[in-house]
Amino acid sequence: MSDSNLQKLTLLDLEAIEPATGQVIQQVAAKIVAAKVLKMRLTKEVFAPLGELAEHYVYGCFTTLKRGATLRGCCGFLGRPTRLCDAILESAQKTAKEDPRMPAISTIELPYLTCDVTLLADPHAIDAQPAKRPEHIQVGKHGLRITTSLTSPYGQRAGLLLPNVPVQQGWDVQAYLAGVCRKAGLPQDAWQDNSVMLETFEGLEITGGIDAMELPDPMPIEGPPGDLDSLQKLKAATIQNMINLSHGATPNYYVLDAMDGTVHTIVLSAIDVESKVPMAHWIQTSFRPGIPLQSSVFELSRIAEQTLRKTRFDRAVDVDLALSAMYDPAHHGMVHASDWRSGKLDASLPDCDLAGVESNQRAIVALCGQRVAVAFAPHQSPHELLESAASMIRSRTQPITVMSLGCISTASSLLASNIPGIDSSDRPRNPALAGTFYPSDHEPLGQMLKGLDQKSSAQNIQGVKAIMTPHAGLRYSGQQAMDAWKSCSIPETVILIGPKHTQLGADWAVSPATSWTVPSGHGPEPTRFEIDTKLSQQIAQSVQGMELDAAAHFKEHGIEVQLPIVDWLCGSQRARPKLVCIAMGDATWEDIHSAANQLAEVLRPIIDKVLLAISSDMNHFANDQENRRLDRLALDALMTGDPEHLLDVCRSNSISMCGVVPAALVMQTLKVLGLKPQVEQISYDTTAAVTADPSRVVGYAAARWKC
DSSP: OHHHHHHSSSSSSGGGGHHHHHHHHHHHHHHHHHHHHHHHOOOGGGGGGGGGGGEEEEEEEEEEETTTTEEEEEEEEEEEEEEEHHHHHHHHHHHHTTTTSSSOOGGGGGGGOOOEEEOOOOEEOOSSGGGGGGGOOOTOOOEEEEEEOOSSSOOOOEEOOOTTTTHHHHHOOHHHHHHHHHHHTOOOTGGGSSSSSSEEEEEEOOOOOOOGGSSSSOOOOOSSSOOOHHHHHHHHHHHHHHHHHHHOOOSSSOTTTTTOESSSSEEEEEEETTTOOOEEEEEEEEESOOEHHHHHHHHHHHHHHHHHHHHOSSSSOEEEEEEEEEEEEEEEEEEOGEEEEEEEEEESOOTTOTOOOTTTTEEEEEEEEEEEEEOOOOOOHHHHHHHHHHHHHSSSSSEEEEEEEEEEEESSSSSEEOOOOOOOOOOBBSSBBBBHHHHHHHHHHHHHHHHHHHHHHOHHHSSSSEEEESSSOHHHHHHHHHHHHHHHHHOEEEEEEEEEEESOOSSSSEOSSEEEEEEESSSSOOOOEEEEEHHHHHHHSTTEEEOOOOOOEOOOEEEEHHOOOOHHHHHHTTTEEEEEEEEEEOOHHHHHHHHHHHHHHHHHHGGGGGEEEEEEEOOEOOOHHHHHHHHEEEEEEEEHHHHHHHHHHHHHHTTTTTTHHHHHHHHHHHTTTTTTOEEEEEEEEEEEEHHHHTEEEEEEEEEEEEO
């Protein structure tokens, strides 16, 4: 628009808008949101309350919908002079149904949403040198927009934050600048680049809700894309397809009279006909844009058929299927780690609101990272459903996103997850990596261990309180692992602490098994290591964040690969040590510091009778020269005995030492116990020593802490 045309426009004076006028503007936006969600036709009469203001121009408008603290949508524009009525219409309708970051608003959410409108003035580029740009930004007054061009080193990017965002987040100017860079998908310091345009703009925020008096009663609810009979036909076709696939016959890719359409979550469940107990679940979910039902069910059935065909059952099992389709997603907020008490979910959840959920119509879907859990039971309360679903995937640190969806199912109830949930059962833990990380047959295993033993020059000394040993396949890291274990006396109890490589189970998991079994290099009979169950339970109860959980250890290799070496060094006569096995996911220094204080109190009476074993590889997948450089940085930090320094060095240099959290925990625990051990590196090498390929290696180190 030319400057002359701009001069002819009647711009809305944002500073002159009275609170009552602001509320009229907000109510118009709320009515447009409700109409869009309810699929009601809008007429020009919706703008009548604006009067002549409807024809005044603004440079931008955003509508923001929230449920409590949870953002449910925020769309709008900036820098395009637009009539107020058109600006409100555009931003409100996009926010209701078209925000690409999240599901469209469901009708069941409308009564619980806030609806805020932000009217924007024209943006102004900051012409100052990049270093002086912060001086031109006032938190609480200015919004920020950052843009890059196609010719920029970053490519074409854009990001915008409204003036209220830094206030809500508690940001200063530097954090605000970093935040708008992140919004644009740029490095946090990109605002300092001369090729980047940074603009400020002012705005008027008008807050309010959606008037429940103007909403229909009862509220219309979106239904499934078919009835139960059509879903049963799809289930029957799915069973026949799985039979066809198992016999190499051609499946039926589409069933004309069966349910189809766009849904947002599908669960295919295999049920033991005799016991009625679910054997496995396959889940697919997409809250935007959704998933086509029939083609997605076919893909799930192909995966399910392959899984069931490869599964070795203890007895002949008749399998039935259950099929559940979910639609109309609604966002209910977040559940945090602090919302749990003794494994139970608090009755009051500050950031999660389940109002509007009818258990006989809707399922609860809980999400945490890549973990998904679904709960549907018509006779349970929404809170009970949430607790059941969240319990299957809860994390020590990450919040859980809570959704509800309309549900139609061939099963009367459903509790499913895409991963095994926390499993506190004490059944013995059998080998999971024999035949891959180390030989499963005793003869080649014995030959391998004998060779590693003979080649090791490590000297056994007294007073070793902890060791660090790698955990890759024994072909690659076995020499350093043998060196670590030979460098100390193996006491009656060994506490093995390693990283968590899988998404299974608890973040910090203490094995509840009564024993761990591995093949032995001494003969054909496997070796059974007893677990010190009393000490394991005491650690799980005393260290906040630790949980008794078998699922996290189900396929975890960090501890298992140590046991054939320990078995070998104990010989054929000596009793094997009792074990405590712990797998740990990520943690902050604050987490580690707190856990170390608690672990030290458990170990204080017995520290002279236990060995702490850290399972850790060093840096992964750089070339040999670079890998050795990075590992040297980490090992030098390790030698200082300062666990916080070790964490800082690894994280600031992007060193992928996978057991850095277990190492920091053990080091800090020794410090809390008042011990001042000398840290010694025993041996080090990379995979290039075995593969002769220096282009992409992993580093392995053996170390010990001697008092």
